[in-house]
Amino acid sequence: GAGVSQSPSNKVTEKGKDVELRCDPISGHTALYWYRQRLGQGLEFLIYFQGNSAPDKSGLPSDRFSAERTGESVSTLTIQRTQQEDSAVYLCASSPVSGTGGAYGYTFGSGTRLTVV
Amino acid sequence: SQQGEEDPQALSIQEGENATMNCSYKTSINNLQWYRQNSGRGLVHLILIRSNEREKHSGRLRVTLDTSKKSSSLLITASRAADTASYFCATAPGNQFYFGTGTSLTVIP
Numbered sequence: 001g002a003g004v005s006q007s008p009s010n011k012v013t014e015k016g017k018d019v020e021l022r023c024d025p026i027s028g029h030t031a032l033y034w035y036r037q038r039l040g041q042g043l044e045f046l047i048y049f050q051g052n053s054a055p056d057k058s059g060l061p062s063d064r065f066s067a068e069r070t071g072e073s074v075s076t077l078t079i080q081r082t083q084q085e086d087s088a089v090y091l092c093a094s095s096p097v098s099g100t101g102g103a104y105g106y107t108f109g110s111g112t113r114l115t116v117v
Numbered sequence: 118s119q120q121g122e123e124d125p126q127a128l129s130i131q132e133g134e135n136a137t138m139n140c141s142y143k144t145s146i147n148n149l150q151w152y153r154q155n156s157g158r159g160l161v162h163l164i165l166i167r168s169n170e171r172e173k174h175s176g177r178l179r180v181t182l183d184t185s186k187k188s189s190s191l192l193i194t195a196s197r198a199a200d201t202a203s204y205f206c207a208t209a210p211g212n213q214f215y216f217g218t219g220t221s222l223t224v225i226p
Contacts, residue, residue, distance in 0.1 A: 043216035091159065091160070108161070109159055
């Protein structure tokens with residue numbers, strides 16, 4: 001597609017429920033990143049995928065968080081047993097190539113605003 | 118932990134004035150980028166400066182990089198109301214970017 005697409009744009013869920021967030025990167029972008037941004041805060045790195053290599057999961061805050069990506073296409077971020085502290089905007093970004101010392105800018109999606117009540 | 122920190126946290130100026138934001142980071146980097154965020158949603162890439170560059174321009178934007186001081190600055194000249202946004206620096210010590218906490222810029226018409 002022309003840009004990075006994220007869905008849903010807003011999600012309200014009850015504490016304890018599981019949620020799945022979707023990211024559709026720009027076609028041909030091999031690198032895909034997930035970030036979390038709490039209200040008024042900076043971006044917190046969660047996970048990144050580069051082609052078929054093993055993902056870098058170093059930023060995932062707990063084992064309730066997981067993400068998958070099929071090849072170089074869509075990625076899903078799953079949060080199990082949601083907690084109120086998970087409320088945030090979840091941003092996805094893609095770039096043409098990774099492993100190059102961040103030589104390419106990211107294209108961000110508009111994010112999913114998750115509210116856990 | 119976050120790599121970069123922007124300063125000031127908030128800045129309010131009159132339209133037409135220049136706005137300067139600073140970014141300090143902790144470790145050696147390959148590249149540094151600046152992004153803008155409107156209304157707490159997606160970020161827009163503004164400019165990338167490589168570690169071997171000292172200054173870069175793009176339209177009304179001027180970015181400097183001082184690797185000896187581990188700092189960068191973003192200057193927006195002749196500001197407009199539409200420049201009102203949060204601005205983030207992002208550093209790549211490895212293969213992904215780490216973002217600072219941002220500077221919230223308000224340009225008063």
